[in-house]
Amino acid sequence: MKMLNVTINGITTKVREGTTVMEAAAELGIDIPALCYLKGVNEVGSCRICVVEVKGARTLQASCVLPVSEGMEVQTESPSVVTARKEILKLILANHPNDCLTCNKAGECKLQEYAYRYGVKFEEHQGKRKELGIDTSNPYIYRDNDKCILCGRCVSMCAKVPERSVLAFGNRGFETTVIADNNKTMGESDCVSCARCISVCPVGALMDSRAMNIGRIWELQRENVKCAACESGCDFELIKKNGKVVAVRALAAGEGRPLCLKGRLTVDLTYNDNPKAPLVKKDGEFVEATWAEALGLEKILGKM
Ligand code: SF4
Ligand code: SF4
Ligand code: SF4
Structure with missing residues (x-):
């Protein structure tokens, strides 16, 4: 199995070819947030909260579906990554009930966890919200x-x-x-x-x-x-x-x-x-x- 060198947040490691950036980060104990990703079940890169900055790339990349390439240099918490994650969380919360106080998921909810991690609060929202019941x-x-x-x-x-x-x-x-x-x-x-x-x-x-x-x-x-x-x-x-x-x-x-x-x-x-x-x-x-x-x-x- 071919091994590839990758540097994540300044730490260089070797991973097997085919490993995603999210998996390589996890091997180093670096947690990249994920909402839609579920290994082997839902690998679609749609929620975008897992974006990372890759040296030389023009845009932020979804780390859950991005395979490591030789010599790749990745930042998982750079200012642009954090800004993008905050925007994604704000967008989700703009159409989400402000119910953490009584929600049965509180304490083990990924949305709540990431909102806390990135300091994103529920804001007064004047627009339409879903009311599906x-x-x-x-x-x-x-x-x-x-x-x-x-x-x-x-x-x-x-x-x-x-x-x-x-x-x-x-x-x-x-x-x-x-x-x-x-x-x-x-x-x-x-x-x-x-x-x-x-x-x-x-x-x-x-x-x-x-x-x-x-x-x-x-x-x-x-x-x-x-x-x-x-x-x-x-x-x-x-x-x-x-x-x-x-x-x-x-x-x-x-x-x-x-x-x-x-x-x-x-x-x-x-x-x-x-x-x-x-x-x-x-x-x-x-x-x-x-x-x-x-x-x-x-x-x-x-x-x-
Ligand atoms: S948030 Fe829950 S109910 Fe909605 S799509 Fe994801 S898994 Fe399904
Ligand atoms: S909708 Fe019903 S059948 Fe489908 S996964 Fe959920 S519990 Fe199972
Ligand atoms: S705990 Fe999670 S699902 Fe429940 S209201 Fe808060 S953010 Fe929404």
């Missing part, structure tokens, strides 16, 4: 499209669910939004409640309904566990408060990781100190089921 029609998924930053991660991730491609971008321009099955609610759509989209959303636009309103992030502890429902062993986290497991969440699914509702319910039943009754979809409606039914009847789970 909240979709709770699927009892496992809380969808707030007003908080969506159109990163595309969920769309790309959902396209990887076998025989499903529920999510897509709909409408155009200012009206662009993520839609389910050509503009159905999540509950009406063919969504199988696998939680893959939730696991990759960088903001509070897609949340696990059953892991909301359980406390602020500093009151909660986490423990990683593997699902034992099948040989895939998907990753979940137990969320604990005062020593008790109060919720279970699917962790980000990488390429080839299945994640499914059956696994999520299995982890819930196994570990949660007070699991909520499972709901399965029958004749288009979510109805309460016994655990045996929810975990054992593949036919019903396959349709959810």
Whole structure:
């Protein structure tokens, strides 16, 4: 494998040919912000928050899709890079609810993290804002499209669910939004409640309904566990408060990781100190089921 020399923020290192600038920076412990990038799933370079300055290049470059070339010299936090990132954050926040105080994603939201990192505040905005409302029609998924930053991660991730491609971008321009099955609610759509989209959303636009309103992030502890429902062993986290497991969440699914509702319910039943009754979809409606039914009847789970 050919090795290439690259200098990032004054530090020279060798990386394998094909390594992106973002990956090379990560190898040096340099964190480049990313909102849309998701390795192997969404490598589109669309949010532009990962731009860097490359010596000799006329414009800033998206580091997530930029392969290292021999002798490349990169600055990841130069004044022009920082200015560009601030502008991107301002643009996103201009059409975003000012809801960090009560948002369940606060403390682990990438938009909030980067706004803090670059000192960008919510500003009074006179223009139009999205008012799409909240979709709770699927009892496992809380969808707030007003908080969506159109990163595309969920769309790309959902396209990887076998025989499903529920999510897509709909409408155009200012009206662009993520839609389910050509503009159905999540509950009406063919969504199988696998939680893959939730696991990759960088903001509070897609949340696990059953892991909301359980406390602020500093009151909660986490423990990683593997699902034992099948040989895939998907990753979940137990969320604990005062020593008790109060919720279970699917962790980000990488390429080839299945994640499914059956696994999520299995982890819930196994570990949660007070699991909520499972709901399965029958004749288009979510109805309460016994655990045996929810975990054992593949036919019903396959349709959810
Ligand atoms: S999604 Fe993030 S930035 Fe938006 S309100 Fe929630 S915590 Fe704040
Ligand atoms: S829960 Fe799964 S099937 Fe449903 S929209 Fe998300 S990724 Fe797609
Ligand atoms: S719902 Fe979340 S993951 Fe999907 S496009 Fe919006 S911000 Fe990105």
